[in-house]
Amino acid sequence: MTQIIIIDDEVDFTEILKDYCEMSDIEVVGIGHNGQDAINLCKDHSPDFMLLDLSMPQFDGFYALENIRKWNNTIKIIVLTGLLTESSVKNLDQYEIFATLIKPVDPDEIIKKIKNT
Amino acid sequence: MSENTMKRSRFVAFWIIGLSINLGLILGLYYAESTIGINDFSDNISLPLYTIIPGALVILGIWAITVSDKIKEIQKKSLILLVISFTLWFAAEQTWNLYEHVLDIDPYPSIADLFYLAAPITMFFSLILFLKPFKKQISKKIIVFASTISIIILIPTLIATYTFGIEDNFFEILVALLYPIVDSILLIPAIVAISFTILNKRSLFWIVILIGILVLVAADVIFLFAIIDDTYTDGHPVDILFISSYTVWAFTMYYLVNNSKSSNLERIDPVQNKKYQTKKFEKYGVIITIIIINIMVGIILISMNYYLEINPEENITTYFSWTLIMLVVLFSSFIIVLNSKLNFTLQKRTRALEETTENLIKAERFSAIGTLASRLAHDLRNPLGIIMTSNSMIKRKSTDAQILKNTKFISRSVDRMEHQINNVLDFVRVHPIKIENISIQELVNESLKNMTISEGIVIIKPQNDLKIHCDKEQFLIVLYNIILNAIQKLEGTGKITIVCESNDNQNIIKIQDTGEAIPKNLMEKIFEPLFTTKHQGTGLGLASCKQIIKEHKGTIYVENNPTTFIIKIPKEMKI
Numbered sequence: 001m002t003q004i005i006i007i008d009d010e011v012d013f014t015e016i017l018k019d020y021c022e023m024s025d026i027e028v029v030g031i032g033h034n035g036q037d038a039i040n041l042c043k044d045h046s047p048d049f050m051l052l053d054l055s056m057p058q059f060d061g062f063y064a065l066e067n068i069r070k071w072n073n074t075i076k077i078i079v080l081t082g083l084l085t086e087s088s089v090k091n092l093d094q095y096e097i098f099a100t101l102i103k104p105v106d107p108d109e110i111i112k113k114i115k116n117t
Numbered sequence: 118m119s120e121n122t123m124k125r126s127r128f129v130a131f132w133i134i135g136l137s138i139n140l141g142l143i144l145g146l147y148y149a150e151s152t153i154g155i156n157d158f159s160d161n162i163s164l165p166l167y168t169i170i171p172g173a174l175v176i177l178g179i180w181a182i183t184v185s186d187k188i189k190e191i192q193k194k195s196l197i198l199l200v201i202s203f204t205l206w207f208a209a210e211q212t213w214n215l216y217e218h219v220l221d222i223d224p225y226p227s228i229a230d231l232f233y234l235a236a237p238i239t240m241f242f243s244l245i246l247f248l249k250p251f252k253k254q255i256s257k258k259i260i261v262f263a264s265t266i267s268i269i270i271l272i273p274t275l276i277a278t279y280t281f282g283i284e285d286n287f288f289e290i291l292v293a294l295l296y297p298i299v300d301s302i303l304l305i306p307a308i309v310a311i312s313f314t315i316l317n318k319r320s321l322f323w324i325v326i327l328i329g330i331l332v333l334v335a336a337d338v339i340f341l342f343a344i345i346d347d348t349y350t351d352g353h354p355v356d357i358l359f360i361s362s363y364t365v366w367a368f369t370m371y372y373l374v375n376n377s378k379s380s381n382l383e384r385i386d387p388v389q390n391k392k393y394q395t396k397k398f399e400k401y402g403v404i405i406t407i408i409i410i411n412i413m414v415g416i417i418l419i420s421m422n423y424y425l426e427i428n429p430e431e432n433i434t435t436y437f438s439w440t441l442i443m444l445v446v447l448f449s450s451f452i453i454v455l456n457s458k459l460n461f462t463l464q465k466r467t468r469a470l471e472e473t474t475e476n477l478i479k480a481e482r483f484s485a486i487g488t489l490a491s492r493l494a495h496d497l498r499n500p501l502g503i504i505m506t507s508n509s510m511i512k513r514k515s516t517d518a519q520i521l522k523n524t525k526f527i528s529r530s531v532d533r534m535e536h537q538i539n540n541v542l543d544f545v546r547v548h549p550i551k552i553e554n555i556s557i558q559e560l561v562n563e564s565l566k567n568m569t570i571s572e573g574i575v576i577i578k579p580q581n582d583l584k585i586h587c588d589k590e591q592f593l594i595v596l597y598n599i600i601l602n603a604i605q606k607l608e609g610t611g612k613i614t615i616v617c618e619s620n621d622n623q624n625i626i627k628i629q630d631t632g633e634a635i636p637k638n639l640m641e642k643i644f645e646p647l648f649t650t651k652h653q654g655t656g657l658g659l660a661s662c663k664q665i666i667k668e669h670k671g672t673i674y675v676e677n678n679p680t681t682f683i684i685k686i687p688k689e690m691k692i
Contacts (some may be wrong), residue, residue: 104505
């Protein structure tokens with residue numbers, strides 16, 4: 001079964017997305033709320049996918065991307081973000097992103113992206 | 118030749134002719150004096166010349182200051198100093214006239230000397246101010262050259278003055294020595310400036326001013342030697358040089374005033390100006406004050422001349438009276454001109470200021486609201502995501518028909534909110550456009566992909582295909598907004614036709630619908646920000662479209678029968 005981790009500072013959102021994923025036979029092995037959580041969870045579980053929010057307090061998504069891509073090139077990262085500006089798109093280009101989805105995201109679209117690999 | 122340069126050359130020609138006539142007249146007078154002899158030459162000719170010409174110089178100078186905002190040739194501070202130096206010369210000449218012609222005395226050192234010495238110093242500072250901005254462009258060689266020339270002139274004149282005045286007391290020698298010193302100090306920046314202006318082909322104005330200075334310095338030197346030789350009498354030909362330099366300067370001031378009129382600064386249209394008519398006091402106060410001063414001067418003069426016997430010396434009273442009358446009339450008229458000009462400028466500035474303030478407040482408010490709206494829109498995305506996901510979850514878990522129906526309502530509302538948020542963010546965000554070469558059919562398909570279209574609506578996609586140069590993401594926003602507008606307008610049934618065509622230099626996209634026509638008075642208004650006829654619209658959709666098309670250097674407008682949105686963008690865009 002595909003294993004994923006979900007990183008978003010919006011706790012309710014991570015909870016409900018976890019339920020939805022599990023309902024769709026995707027195993028959620030961890031939930032985090034900032035960039036540091038993302039790094040730790042990635043090290044602990046080495047999941048197939050990571051759903052990552054960009055703007056989070058303290059350690060943001062870019063912090064996690066920068067760190068994780070140094071030692072892990074296999075994890076597929078789906079970025080979920082509220083706002084895509086020119087600069088953030090440019091920054092994302094260097095990290096080999098699997099998909100970028102703009103919030104509010106239809107959960108079925110996430111599932112489709114994960115299942116279709 | 119443009120109209121402007123023609124005007125200018127005509128003006129220069131007029132200027133040169135006027136100057137030559139003037140100088141010719143003065144020369145003629147001197148010639149007439151030396152050949153046939155004119156009675157009381159010094160009283161009848163040189164006294165008025167020394168009064169009228171420096172007087173005209175001062176008046177023109179002050180006039181130039183009043184219009185200094187429109188003068189390009191000289192900075193305001195420098196001009197003011199220049200005019201002060203003219204005024205000092207005027208004062209010096211008048212004091213001298215008073216001593217020489219009225220009082221028949223020859224005091225030395227006197228106030229006249231003070232004025233004569235202060236004038237070149239003021240002019241020196243004016244020149245320094247003029248040269249200051251070009252400090253870097255002036256080579257040291259020129260400065261050394263100028264200093265050498267001025268020292269070469271200074272040393273013999275100093276020696277001559279000193280030997281001449283050796284029997285005088287110390288203070289008298291000092292004053293006499295100051296003249297050549299002051300002149301040579303003035304000569305340094307004058308020579309620097311003249312070589313600088315000629316080399317850089319700067320305006321005629323400065324060249325003439327500087328020629329005037331050189332002439333004046335030359336006149337001073339000649340005057341000095343004439344005094345030493347004791348050949349100077351009033352009406353000596355060296356006066357021609359002094360008067361020439363005053364005349365030349367007077368013409369430069371006239372040149373400034375005249376040039377300022379042709380400078381293309383804004384003119385105020387009278388209709389708008391009406392609103393800013395000054396109040397009665399401001400309008401008549403100055404004139405009333407001037408009238409009172411004139412009356413008082415008149416009373417004083419009349420009483421002095423006819424009733425009181427203040428001074429038995431008839432000559433002085435008459436001279437004093439005439440000078441006073443002349444000065445009062447001159448300065449009164451000058452104050453009136455200045456005042457009206459000031460009022461005019463003040464009104465203009467006040468209006469400009471009011472407009473700017475209004476615009477600033479508006480802009481600030483708009484930008485604050487814009488920031489708030491975009492933050493709000495952005496922050497709403499997270500809770501909206503939660504609602505959307507929860508809704509999908511309920512939809513999947515439930516089999517209850519009523520619940521399923523409700524989830525449909527929820528997702529439709531979420532869609533609508535999402536659309537409105539995007540509207541706001543599309544409008545607020547500033548994107549640099551990224552031009553790609555892309556097919557219209559692809560664009561149309563992609564924009565329809567995310568749209569919910571009810572069954573009664575038929576969308577006819579373009580039959581042919583065109584490649585257009587545009588920013589894909591931005592153009593999708595345009596198509597999406599226009600098509601969505603049409604769908605909403607049709608209320609469930611109707612036809613939307615998308616056509617593309619091209620002419621010589623433009624690609625044209627037409628989006629037609631069978632819905633109601635757009636009222637004629639709203640055809641332009643619908644593209645304005647915040648204008649909406651729908652109760653759920655943000656009023657930003659079409660405004661964003663217009664903004665995006667404008668960034669593509671194209672146009673967007675609407676026609677009726679059938680309602681058609683027409684987008685035209687140039688075929689060639691830089692990629």
